[in-house]
Amino acid sequence: MATIKSASFDDSKVSVTFSDGNTTVYHHIWLRDNCHCEECFYGPTKQRLLNTATLDLGIKPLTLNNDDDTMTIKWSQDNHKSEYTKEWLYLHAYYPRLVPVDEKLAGQKTKLKQQLWTVDSIKKTMPTVDFNQVLDSEDALTDWILKIWLHGFCLIDNVPVNPEDTQKLVERLMYIRPTHYGGFWDFTSDLAKADTAYTNFDIAGHTDGTYWNDTPGLQLFHLLAHDGEGGTTSLVDAFQCAKEYKKLYPEYFDLLTKIPVPAHSAGEEMVCIQPDIAQPIFKLDLQGELVQVRWNQSDRSCMDSWTDPELVPKFYDAITKWFALVTKPENELFYQLKPGQCLIFDNWRCFHSRTEFTGKRRMCGAYINRDDFMSALKIRVLGREAVLNSI
Ligand SMILES: C[N+](C)(C)CCCC[C@H](N)C(=O)O
Numbered sequence: 001m002a003t004i005k006s007a008s009f010d011d012s013k014v015s016v017t018f019s020d021g022n023t024t025v026y027h028h029i030w031l032r033d034n035c036h037c038e039e040c041f042y043g044p045t046k047q048r049l050l051n052t053a054t055l056d057l058g059i060k061p062l063t064l065n066n067d068d069d070t071m072t073i074k075w076s077q078d079n080h081k082s083e084y085t086k087e088w089l090y091l092h093a094y095y096p097r098l099v100p101v102d103e104k105l106a107g108q109k110t111k112l113k114q115q116l117w118t119v120d121s122i123k124k125t126m127p128t129v130d131f132n133q134v135l136d137s138e139d140a141l142t143d144w145i146l147k148i149w150l151h152g153f154c155l156i157d158n159v160p161v162n163p164e165d166t167q168k169l170v171e172r173l174m175y176i177r178p179t180h181y182g183g184f185w186d187f188t189s190d191l192a193k194a195d196t197a198y199t200n201f202d203i204a205g206h207t208d209g210t211y212w213n214d215t216p217g218l219q220l221f222h223l224l225a226h227d228g229e230g231g232t233t234s235l236v237d238a239f240q241c242a243k244e245y246k247k248l249y250p251e252y253f254d255l256l257t258k259i260p261v262p263a264h265s266a267g268e269e270m271v272c273i274q275p276d277i278a279q280p281i282f283k284l285d286l287q288g289e290l291v292q293v294r295w296n297q298s299d300r301s302c303m304d305s306w307t308d309p310e311l312v313p314k315f316y317d318a319i320t321k322w323f324a325l326v327t328k329p330e331n332e333l334f335y336q337l338k339p340g341q342c343l344i345f346d347n348w349r350c351f352h353s354r355t356e357f358t359g360k361r362r363m364c365g366a367y368i369n370r371d372d373f374m375s376a377l378k379i380r381v382l383g384r385e386a387v388l389n390s391i
């Protein structure tokens, strides 16, 4: 770890040079805002106590000292004293950054790099864990969480064939997200809820909840019983497909990151869920990285709001090409669920489907929030210390 070689200040900024030769600057007001003394920051809850609005915008150091490890500033306002460690200064440097954004978690974020798959690459080694191990061991739980993240899905073997143990399995991972379908669902083709999931129809590959502002992060299924034919599941790594799509049709990829696609859930008499802001099919972060694919043709609403109506035929061409790609045999993995084996998947990344079926079929399962899952993933895989350092 580089140490602090020197530190100085002018009217608006502090400049720090580290022993590795890097120099970076920090605005006075920014440094003061990030003071972690007991008066400004409550350690037990990791929350700011300081009311930033009370700071003098022209605040500057009265004195500034440093040794190899720490920089100490006495401020012009209230003679307040702040200390900054070399680790903290280096990690949070922004002008310029010294640590790339995605390595901010103490360089560990590479451990979380998703492993995209095609049918060929995944079918040999389907990510799988064991129910009893996951319930009994913290390491097995961490392994399960990481597998879900890396591959976008995971199978769980040896699950007792009943809803109670299935619910226990979900809750071992995280509390369940209640929705208008209920909390833990136990469903069949009786239209108990007015959605095609509660029929025996074929349902093409999709992500659930395109009509929520906050799409459920994970979905777990357990096929408890089926005495007929059909009802096969498929999975698609939509991130892998998006990567290929971007290569094949860069303009269409761009288009589908921009065109908002409205959606609804409106089957129930007293329900009409629609997002406040319609979202595009490919949702990017501010660095342009794909964070979510939202895709459900059945739940798409009428698209009658176009900034440029000339985009209409392009949109249809773009989604037709996308559909062709995600249903290619090398991308769509058909898999027969069976009692005793659960499937959990990342609903921001993987599509699931179900073929038409005959007979009586009983499924149970639940949703988990994305934020809660990401929290568990980071804490368990990267460790609390690295995660806290990054905030
Ligand atoms: C999972 N569960 C059976 C409760 C509901 C399924 C809802 C499927 C829906 N058309 C959507 O995309 O959200």
Ligand SMILES: O=C(O)CCC(=O)C(=O)O
Residues within 6 Å of the ligand: 197, 203, 208, 231, 233, 352, 353, 354, 363
């Ligand atoms: O019945 C199934 O296998 C899955 C139904 C479905 O696609 C869903 O619930 O989202």
